[in-house]
Amino acid sequence: MYNLIRFIQKHHFVLLFLVLEVLCIVMLTSTQSFHRQKRINTTNDIVGRIYETGNDIGDYFRLGKINRELAEENAMLRRQLSVITDTTQPYQEYVNKDTIYEFIPARVVNSTVNRPNNYILIDKGRLDGIEKDMGVISTDGIVGIVADVSQHYASVMSLLHSYSTISVRFKNNEHLANLRWETTNYRYGIIDDIPTHLLLQKGDTIVTSSYSYIFPENLMAGTVMELIPSPSGTLNKAKIQFSTDFSTLKNVYVIHHTNKAELDSLLKNQAAL
Amino acid sequence: MNKVFLNVIRFVLLVTAQVLVINHIRLGGYVHPYIYLIFVMLLPINIPGWQLLLSGFGIGLTIDLFMGTLGMHAGATTLMAFCRPAIIRLVSGNQKFENIREPNISQLGFAWFLRYTLCMVTVHNFTLFMLEGFSFHLVGQALLRILLSVPVSIFIIMLILYFFAPTKKKEHA
Structure with missing residues (x-):
């Protein structure tokens, strides 16, 4: 037992290194599999919030562009909607009862x-x-x-x-x-x-x-x-x-x-x- | 105590800069500069081994959490921290560090620091891109990434260190 403790004391740098690396490999293999069946959750609210804050700052400079894109999409959807309501009016009760x-x-x-x-x-x-x-x-x-x-x-x-x-x-x-x-x-x-x-x-x-x-x-x-x-x-x-x-x-x-x-x-x- | 506080600030600033700014710089898909390594590079020279390893692991894991690559950066940074004492010995030769507590450009010189950065970045990037390559079966691409990323990382790190280095006179006045 004494020898074991001395061994650990003497080589603690290498041993700690090995422990940490094994931990990394375990995390890597358990999160990168296809189904991501994870024991460790990689999507995390704190990280999300920090990204969101960083993003909000950047967004101020892009507001104009984003607005334009949304307006264009609105216009397109409106056009589609008008076509749909025109063509399906007679069959309204049969179509899209539940989307x-x-x-x-x-x-x-x-x-x-x-x-x-x-x-x-x-x-x-x-x-x-x-x-x-x-x-x-x-x-x-x-x-x-x-x-x-x-x-x-x-x-x-x-x-x-x-x-x-x-x-x-x-x-x-x-x-x-x-x-x-x-x-x-x-x-x-x-x-x-x-x-x-x-x-x-x-x-x-x-x-x-x-x-x-x-x-x-x-x-x-x-x-x-x-x-x-x-x-x-x-x-x-x-x-x-x-x-x-x-x-x-x-x-x-x-x-x-x-x-x-x-x-x-x-x-x-x-x-x- | 003061030094610990300084390192905590450095940790936060580097992680923020890395995930919110540097990660969004796109240079052709093969170049990924990592500046958070500065944190491990600038830890005190005679820091106890376990603190060095845990610091490396800690900052790597934090970056991993942000990038959704759990284990990848932590693994690479831990290995880099493990190699640091050997790298310092390698690049210093006979140079003595009697009154130098942290590696810094003004006291150790530009040439020393360039060699130091080169070794540290190479170890880190090699491990990182290999881990990435092996887990995704894209080893050829990984090699190209290493080749292109290392010089860019070194350039950016040296630039940051150069601008933020404390001047020699002030420290000893």
Whole structure:
């Protein structure tokens, strides 16, 4: 026992170093897994508040721009609304009895675009009805999926994440594909699985498919930049320009799928069969 | 006591500057300067080992909390703190530190400090980008990040240290 204490005394510098490093590795492996099943919560209200304060200062210089963007969006929504009310007037009692998607507006308080895995911190949390796995969109297109929630804040795994894949559809030919990030430039994504018979033009629109219950169908995801033919002649790739500009993101909407609990239990039962 | 207070202030200022300002500077996606290392670099030279390690771990973990990368910065900064005594010995050679309590530019000279910063930043960035690369399977990118980030970090750190260094005359007057 005495020897052990002497050993610890003598080598306390190295031993403490090893203990701290092991602690770091444990934290790293337990928080960076795909499902982020965490024992340690990484979204934290104090951090959120500090970012928000820093952000508020910056916002004063951008108020004009933000106002303009919101006004433009308002105008667009008004236009859409007028079209919708016109066309659905006769069928009003059949259409949209219960909308299944609700949109919760939120503000971005911190975001990154230049890490290998990027997250966006928004100023709405559990108390505002945000839950894990909800979709997040901006006026320009899809943004990401809620990865973690605290009382007043939520962190969103953006499309700019090495684990992020989104089920999408080519608008003009209904073909389904998976969109992922190309890992370096925040403007571009990649689709890996395009059959060779599919002819794509530059500028073709890509929207969300109906296969995901995180995002509503037909949300803008991006446009085709160029088709990269595969050398072996099997599946072509395409470089996609995201419709969302992640570096200037300010106002987003979190999508609440009102029937999600029902869908989840159905999928779970299906998996159990 | 006064020195502890000074270090607490330094800790808060550096973390704030790092997460609210420096992290938002985007230089092509490969360059990530980290200035919070100044905190560990400027700790007293004869600080007890365990305090040095815990300081490094502490500031790394704080940065991690802000960036949502729990363990990454803490690991890199702890290793840097662990290497600090050896690095100081390496860059000093025969130089003695009789009346120098904290490393500072005015007493130790620009050349000494540049060597010191180079070693510390390299150890830190190498560990950090490797941890990032291994956990995301992007080792090639990690190497490029190291190559591009180290010079920028050193430049910014030296600039900050140069402007905030206490003048020699004042300290000994």
